[in-house]
Amino acid sequence: MMLTQGIHHVAYRCRDVQETIRFYKEALDMDLLLAISEDRVPSTKEANPYMHIFLDAGRGNVLAFFELPESPPQxxxxNTPAWVQHLAFQVEDVATLERTKTKLQALGIDVVGPTNHEIFQSIYLHDPNGHRIELAANTVKPGQLERLRELAPAMIEEWSRTRRTVKHAAWLHEQEFAAP
Structure with a gap:
């Protein structure tokens, strides 16, 4: 039996909780679930006043933020490219992804994509705190995930040995990078 039963919540820093709540409600339909505020960090007992908010990301998933007014700016x-660290949320289907892109653009939010990853399509944007967000709609075909899972051990072994790009799953983006 697996130890973990899912992600309880994922927490990030924000510069203003009201701005963050408003963005996630307007842009992604997430509701505020609860807020906690303390003068001291419960785990370390460090003095650091904060407001900790929790947003409903759907299906029992929770996205949380901390506003830390006495800490240096975030x-x-x-050393990590901006595209690496991101939050990825699943949406129902490609039609929802396309409607959401239109909605986000109408709100004045810059959106990149959709990007076809073969097993899903994504759009990308940033929240007001600079966190990169990916919205993904699954487009996986029968057998693709099984094939990727079978390839994974050999890919990791080769990568660990060479630290060079491994081509076993290149079919995911071959059309994206094909010459016109």
Whole structure:
């Protein structure tokens, strides 16, 4: 039996909880579930006043944020490309993805995509805190996930040995990079 039963919540920092709540409600239809505010961090007992909010990301998934008014301004790991760290949310289907892109653009939000990853399509945007968000609609065909799972051990072994791009699953993006 697996130890973990799912993700309880994922937490990120925000610069303003009201701005963050408004964005996620207007852009992604997420409701505020609860808020917790303390003067001290319960786990470390460190003095650091905060507001901790929890948003409903659907199907029991929770997205949380901390506003830390006495901490230095938030930054990001400058050694990691901006596209690497992101939150990815599943949407019902490609039609929902397309409707959401139109809605986001109408709200003045820059959207990249859709990008075809063969097993799903995605659009990308940023929240007001600079966090990159991916919305993904599954488009997987029968047998594709099984094929990818079978390839994974050999891919990891080759990558670990060479630290060079491994081509076993190149079929996922071959059309994206094909010359016109």
């Amino acid at each position: 930054g990001r790991d400058e």
